[in-house]
Amino acid sequence: MTDTARTARAGVPERPTLDGLEETWARRWQEEGTYAFDRSKQRTDVYAIDTPPPTVSGELHMGHVFSYTHTDTVARYQRMRGKAVFYPMGWDDNGLPTERRVQNVYGVRCDPALPYDPVWRPPATPVDEAARRDPTPISRRNFIELCERLTVADEQVFEALWRRLGLSVDWSLTYTTIGRVARATSQRAFVRNVLRGEAYQAEAPTLWDVGFATAVAQAELEDRERPGAYHRLRFTGPDGREVLIDTTRPELLPACVALVCHPDDERYADLVGGTVRSPLFDVEVPVYAHPLADPAKGTGVAMVCTFGDLTDVTWWRELRLETRVVIGRDGRLLPEPPAGVPAQPYAALAGQTVNGARREIVGMLADAGDLIGEPRPITHPVKFYERGDRPLEIVSTRQWYVRNGGRDDDLRAALLARGEELRWVPAHMKHRYDHWVTGLTGDWLVSRQRFFGVPVPVWYRLDSAGEPDWSHPLTPDESALPVDPSTDPAPGYDESQRGRPGGFVGDPDVLDTWATSSLTPQIVGGWETDPELFARVFPMDLRPQGQEIIRTWLFASVVRSHFEHGVLPWRDTVLSGWILDPDRKKMAKSKGNVVTPLALLEQHGSDAVRYWAASGKPGMDLAFDPAQIKVGRRLATKLLNASKFALGLGAADALRAPATAPLDRAMLAELATVVTAASAAFESYDHTAALQATEAFFWRFCDDYIELVKERAYGTGEAADSARAALASALSVQLRLFAPVLPYVTEEIWSWWRYGSVHRAPWPTTHEVARAIEGTGEPALLRLAGDALSQVRRAKSERKLSMKAEVPLAEALGPATLLEQLTLVADDLRSAGRIGKLDLLPDRTPELVIACAF
16 A cells, blocks of 8 residues: 555646756655555556666666666556556675675685684775785685675665666565575575486586686686687607697697597598597597588697587597596696606696696697697687686586586477567567577586575585595475575584584585576565465566576576476566667677766756667667757656646646547547557557657647647637646646656656656556547647648748747638648637638648748
């Protein structure tokens, strides 16, 4: 129940202004519960939004303003349509971005081996670059406390900006992805995945970010063009035959386990099934045929190492090759060579960085005469973690995975079918989902070797030798969630048995942040904790999000809901486009072309910034254009002034009176078509088309209709009453049409003459507009009158006369039927144009011409 219905009318101010509206109405909306979700409504009367939780490890930028404004227009429209709108806000505060921000702000790094120091305090002022280069080691618990401290401060800044922007969020529904509810929800879903066999643990080649020291999932990869070089190495075949291979990673020569060529490549057909010997190390290496080998690439035969890239992993798995790992988790070559590789030549590489080992081995190969020619520079795509700054390596690690169809054709087909069920806006974005699902090569890696995240909720028994039993993880009872296996003992054990033979050890890892974010509908909807709420909001109606995270957030959410509930988590998804800078380049922090919104909001007002954002359609890119923001400011100002003028004529008291004059009925009839167009646009998630239709009518309403009727509206009698009634109805309808995009100015004007909030008022309907018309109306009549008045104005302008100048005589020429229509609005035209005499001369011209004599 809200208080808005009891809010008194404010009356028309003497000097209305846009300044200060944000502070006034943001406070009023909060105090009066204008946007509070009504839990008493049944599911059919609820509209639920799975709002993206922004990452709070940085600043909000115009891209956030762009996409979140779009979602807010949907929420406001649905609320006015009578829905109880479930519109929460979350903060995505766990994971690598927060850890990196804490490291940079405080000059610290996490060392899990250190004990907790309860008296340790971070620096009181921001640290310098030297402190960042030589960070202070602190315990995991101290580090997590810093993460929590910093994210709370960031969240307060974010919330203040969202409130100023006018998001109609129910702020009682706020959550964080590291909060207790999110941790319990994430762990519950994971434990169920484990118990149903949808999650499993495996020792396997893993994409590894050396800088962050963590595993990375396929969905978090990006290719970056980097300089490299092809090195031609000489292997030795039977009878001393020279076998040349090209490689960009000669440092992996000691990890070589095979050579491969294409099955149809006759050049190497006689080598297949035999062996060759590697340069420097003289290790016997088998030769295989495989269709992934490209005869046109390099020499046509490739060196398979464990592991240089994802193709190596494919060959290793499908050909069942040996494993010779040489790169460790720290990005350096291991101190000891793999089995079968001689120690003497390897010793020069041990402990080296990848780049250092590459330089060293190239020199060794050249000295041995096994480097053929000079390295040939190239530029090629290299895989990076999307947030990382060092190329990924592939190391063998034990990790947790959730099945996603990458290795299960039936599950892949089921998830593709889920994509068919989902309504995509715009529709072509579904291609990206299909492309991602069909291209998956493995399951979803969900464990991370980090600190600030949701702990993997499992423990392992230790045998009598203190070795973990990986194959039988211990899981908690759901009633105990959330748990932290690094501090909570395993079920059936006590803390004294941690790490001891016959005791237990906790899993040290945390879950990928997407493993939690993929459950946002369940987290905010009260899954298993508030069954009544969950039944009212799940499955949700809308998932708005960025197009770049279809493969992560959207797909992962579909996977988790498919496993747990057997349905899609929402009915519709609306994808945002990019924000471009004035040079049409995508805005990104890494490019240094990001614009932050606060100064713009303060300078131009939130409605103006929202107007700019709403001019971009879903899925379409939009250039940041300060001029468009200024247009929005002018629109809001005009709305303020036109409303003051109309209400000053006494329109407020004529709201429910009928419009009887032809021009008034024509204007309202055209407004009815605008209501139809705007409603259809919002139903299609096309806020831009709704705004365009409304704005185009509004300017015609101001420039033509008000000018045509204001003299009549000042008078008395039936004609004057009709003008005031039409003005009142038109103002009421237009304020509601503009309200989803311009919430502040519409609420301000509504408060002058109506009770309650415009945002709780019913969305206008054509039936409502029709009730305000006595009889019928013809929209063309308004356009005809506007055309005639425009010609009179043009005649005055061409003679450099004031618009108030008298026109002694005006002649209207045109088809007889057209002039017959013009007679219906002749009095209004004479008044608005200050025409002394208006003569109608039919059939003199094929279209309307107004000739003025001065």
